[in-house]
Amino acid sequence: MKKCLILLLFSFLFMFMSCSKDGTTSPPTSNSQTTGKVFFKIDKENAPENVVSITATLSRQGFETISGSLNLVSDSTADITIADIPIGVWRLKVEARDVNNLVIYSGETEVTIIENMVVQVNLTLVPTSTGTGSIYIMVNWGVSVTTWVDFAGNPILSKFNNNYDSKGISHPVILYDNGQYKMWYNGMSEDGGSFTFFAVSKDGINWERQSNAPVFMPSNGSGWDNKAVCTRSVIKENDTYILFYSGYSIFTNRSQIGMATSIDGINWTRYQNNPIITSNSNSWEYTLGLGEVVKANNQFYLYYTGRAMNTNEDKIGLATSIDGINWTRYPQNPILSKTYSWEEYGVNSASVIVDQNIFKMVYMNTNADGMSFGFATSVDGKNWNKSISNPFFGGPITSNGWARAYASYPCFRKIENEYRIYYSGASIFDQRYGKIGFVRRLK
Numbered sequence: 001m002k003k004c005l006i007l008l009l010f011s012f013l014f015m016f017m018s019c020s021k022d023g024t025t026s027p028p029t030s031n032s033q034t035t036g037k038v039f040f041k042i043d044k045e046n047a048p049e050n051v052v053s054i055t056a057t058l059s060r061q062g063f064e065t066i067s068g069s070l071n072l073v074s075d076s077t078a079d080i081t082i083a084d085i086p087i088g089v090w091r092l093k094v095e096a097r098d099v100n101n102l103v104i105y106s107g108e109t110e111v112t113i114i115e116n117m118v119v120q121v122n123l124t125l126v127p128t129s130t131g132t133g134s135i136y137i138m139v140n141w142g143v144s145v146t147t148w149v150d151f152a153g154n155p156i157l158s159k160f161n162n163n164y165d166s167k168g169i170s171h172p173v174i175l176y177d178n179g180q181y182k183m184w185y186n187g188m189s190e191d192g193g194s195f196t197f198f199a200v201s202k203d204g205i206n207w208e209r210q211s212n213a214p215v216f217m218p219s220n221g222s223g224w225d226n227k228a229v230c231t232r233s234v235i236k237e238n239d240t241y242i243l244f245y246s247g248y249s250i251f252t253n254r255s256q257i258g259m260a261t262s263i264d265g266i267n268w269t270r271y272q273n274n275p276i277i278t279s280n281s282n283s284w285e286y287t288l289g290l291g292e293v294v295k296a297n298n299q300f301y302l303y304y305t306g307r308a309m310n311t312n313e314d315k316i317g318l319a320t321s322i323d324g325i326n327w328t329r330y331p332q333n334p335i336l337s338k339t340y341s342w343e344e345y346g347v348n349s350a351s352v353i354v355d356q357n358i359f360k361m362v363y364m365n366t367n368a369d370g371m372s373f374g375f376a377t378s379v380d381g382k383n384w385n386k387s388i389s390n391p392f393f394g395g396p397i398t399s400n401g402w403a404r405a406y407a408s409y410p411c412f413r414k415i416e417n418e419y420r421i422y423y424s425g426a427s428i429f430d431q432r433y434g435k436i437g438f439v440r441r442l443k
Helices: none
Strands: 010-017 035-042 053-059 066-071 079-086 088-097 103-113 118-127 135-142 168-177 180-188 194-201 207-209 228-237 240-249 254-262 287-296 299-307 314-321 347-355 358-365 372-378 406-415 418-426 435-442
Touching (some): 168 228, 168 406, 168 418, 168 435, 194 228, 194 240, 228 287, 240 287, 314 347, 347 406, 358 406, 372 406
Parallel strands (some): 010 135, 254 287
Antiparallel strands (some): 010 035, 035 079, 053 088, 088 103, 103 118, 118 135, 168 180, 180 194, 228 240, 240 254, 287 299, 299 314, 347 358, 358 372, 418 435
């Protein structure tokens, strides 16, 4: 029998509306009022000749099964609408049937319906008979990421212009701790050194620097981080601050990942067995850059960027740990790579939060002519779905064009009922490290 490969595209668009009084979203129950509607459109022209009808079924324990179908021969449109779907995790089953109503292609996957968001799910239907072939389905869930508004008063923090930050500041890291905003950020010197500074704020807008000098610096001598340290994540565990950073060595000409601890967020002690994540000369992890460390499901998730030697393509990987000290790389790394043209030379600088049991990531592309931000979601922190609305933010739309050349190194946070992304920006293309601002999305 002649083999064939058939491509069939489905586009599903979900629109969600919250009925809660305070605007927040509660975990769904069988009586939940937070529901949505699904619309999916089928490309009839590219459908296999023997496929007559398509059925999509959503099932979930404790809920009634929801389904919709379409006859490709008799229906005048190629649209299916399924309404009143509670948000949460559902099992999607898609079946393609022939003229005898026999299922000839079938596929299943677990999907999460999320309020106010677009994520992308890929599902491959496989033949149920002895013939060969395949159908590829692209599913888009949610609605466009709500408009982000760049703060009109940006930038909110600028350099001292001393020996440690004469080239500018970047890489903001925000921790909301006991009603106070705390920021660790990096200053760049003219010779390529990188140093960590510290500032505090009551509102996340007006900042008070704690010192004109760095609170964390490169090591002396021939250490693995003797040229630059770039703080990218700070968490608090049992009244102890844990700082995770990328360290660069002038001897190896590459960076690796280390950690340090502090009781006040200012005076830091390096972990004695640094680096905790080492680079690999013969892989896409030749040099590493830290993204974010989050704790969920009683373990730590460390997201990092890797780049192979003699390439400029960045990819995002994951390592996990039970104690925050001993780390295991995810065996299916990288978890995120370039898949769209806007991502140019790759994806990097993953900033991740866990919001109502959903992992949410803001990342940036690698582009020599300016950066843009993308959004992705995951139910397990390992398998990610990019938003079809990407890129959703970039330099050209910053307030008064203050970061029109570069909007980079996002730090994504949800504080109370507001989402914010703190980022570094510059208005001139040859000054990548400039100032710090933020963009927000109100609930």
